[in-house]
Amino acid sequence: MNAVEKLIPYALEAAEQNLAESGKIKKVYNGYISGFGATVIQAGLIPAAANLEKDTDRTKGSRRLIADALLHILEKMGYKDIDKKSLTRTAIKYKEKIKFKNDILDAATALKLAIRTFKLED
Amino acid sequence: MLKYHLFTIRTLSNMHVGSGDTNFGVVDNLIQRDPTTNYPYISSSSLKGALREHCESNGLDSVSKIFGKEAKNNNESAPGSYKFFPAYILSIPVRSDIRAYFNGTCPNICSSFKKILDDFSINYKFNYNIPKPEKVEICENNKMGTVEGYEVKYNNDISDKNFKDLFGAYPAIFPDEIFLNDVALNMPVVARNKLENGRSENLWYEEVVPRESRFYFIVGAPENDSDFNAFVESITKSPVQIGANASIGYGFSLISLVSEV
Numbered sequence: 001m002n003a004v005e006k007l008i009p010y011a012l013e014a015a016e017q018n019l020a021e022s023g024k025i026k027k028v029y030n031g032y033i034s035g036f037g038a039t040v041i042q043a044g045l046i047p048a049a050a051n052l053e054k055d056t057d058r059t060k061g062s063r064r065l066i067a068d069a070l071l072h073i074l075e076k077m078g079y080k081d082i083d084k085k086s087l088t089r090t091a092i093k094y095k096e097k098i099k100f101k102n103d104i105l106d107a108a109t110a111l112k113l114a115i116r117t118f119k120l121e122d
Numbered sequence: 123m124l125k126y127h128l129f130t131i132r133t134l135s136n137m138h139v140g141s142g143d144t145n146f147g148v149v150d151n152l153i154q155r156d157p158t159t160n161y162p163y164i165s166s167s168s169l170k171g172a173l174r175e176h177c178e179s180n181g182l183d184s185v186s187k188i189f190g191k192e193a194k195n196n197n198e199s200a201p202g203s204y205k206f207f208p209a210y211i212l213s214i215p216v217r218s219d220i221r222a223y224f225n226g227t228c229p230n231i232c233s234s235f236k237k238i239l240d241d242f243s244i245n246y247k248f249n250y251n252i253p254k255p256e257k258v259e260i261c262e263n264n265k266m267g268t269v270e271g272y273e274v275k276y277n278n279d280i281s282d283k284n285f286k287d288l289f290g291a292y293p294a295i296f297p298d299e300i301f302l303n304d305v306a307l308n309m310p311v312v313a314r315n316k317l318e319n320g321r322s323e324n325l326w327y328e329e330v331v332p333r334e335s336r337f338y339f340i341v342g343a344p345e346n347d348s349d350f351n352a353f354v355e356s357i358t359k360s361p362v363q364i365g366a367n368a369s370i371g372y373g374f375s376l377i378s379l380v381s382e383v
Binding site: 004031034035037038040041042098105106108109112113 | 146147148149150303307308309310311313325326327329
């Protein structure tokens with residue numbers, strides 16, 4: 001089975017628990033998760049993770065919730081050394097491992113696809 | 123019988139030859155990649171289409187013979203007499219604190235290139251000892267610094283003019299694994315946006331092959347074909363546009379015939 005396909009159930013669960021309210025997800029999260037993948041490729045995993053840590057006003061949509069959703073997926077994938085409060089600190093622990101970076105990109109892709117199964121609102 | 127000819131492509135602007143509007147990747151619009159190596163490549167159908175359009179707009183007489191005849195108004199289609207192969211990567215520009223960029227490549231690319239020359243009996247000499255570097259190797263002596271953050275080592279073999287003509291003026295040879303993970307899989311991503319009344323209506327991300335990248339491809343043409351010179355002139359005399367987004371200057375590339383005719 002394709003790696004991303006395997007992660008979709010975890011991504012749906014993560015989106016449901018962290019991002020959805022009454023079956024709807026704010027459109028801004030779709031932008032955040034798309035931007036995360038681009039930032040990982042351009043700037044690297046740790047800066048991209050740090051960019052998600054800022055806990056902004058949740059009424060507009062907090063990037064931090066995307067980090068929490070990714071941590072949820074990583075945990076389901078079997079990663080044991082997760083710092084549940086920080087994707088950045090988790091990424092630092094695994095920074096030498098290409099597999100970790102590829103797994104987090106797969107998790108981000110799965111989350112992006114999962115978000116699009118919800119009704120998106122402004 | 124076909125004779126195989128080697129051409130190179132030098133991208134003059136960023137290029138996006140898309141893998142289809144799938145959205146299945148971490149970036150919205152991904153570039154095409156060689157399914158075997160995961161390096162950026164240009165599929166033969168994309169390349170042939172771009173060359174055909176260029177030759178048609180240049181008024182080349184033998185377009186139907188070379189590229190094939192399209193079925194129009196109940197006319198039967200016919201295959202072209204030339205065979206077009208995919209374009210494989212030779213080098214990708216990489217950042218450095220020694221100069222603006224180096225032309226990054228790796229032993230795997232050099233070996234594949236050499237093997238293709240042999241497999242298709244192409245009349246081009248590529249007589250280099252393909253290195254197996256542990257560090258990134260560049261051709262400039264007494265230069266201290268880094269390429270993509272990696273320390274460099276001097277390699278005299280890649281200072282040869284013919285090598286530079288193929289790979290670019292400032293070659294840097296990476297170990298295979300570093301090239302794949304830090305260069306080939308990390309192509310630039312450009313954010314695109316559609317605004318309506320100053321408000322973002324659609325934001326998406328697009329992967330591109332950066333300008334000054336080098337590819338090579340092979341064309342098989344019937345031996346002693348009288349139209350071959352005209353074909354070569356047509357595709358080499360002015361930049362060919364390959365891939366999407368021509369209107370914003372993407373994909374303009376110079377093509378050169380490298381092997382002897």
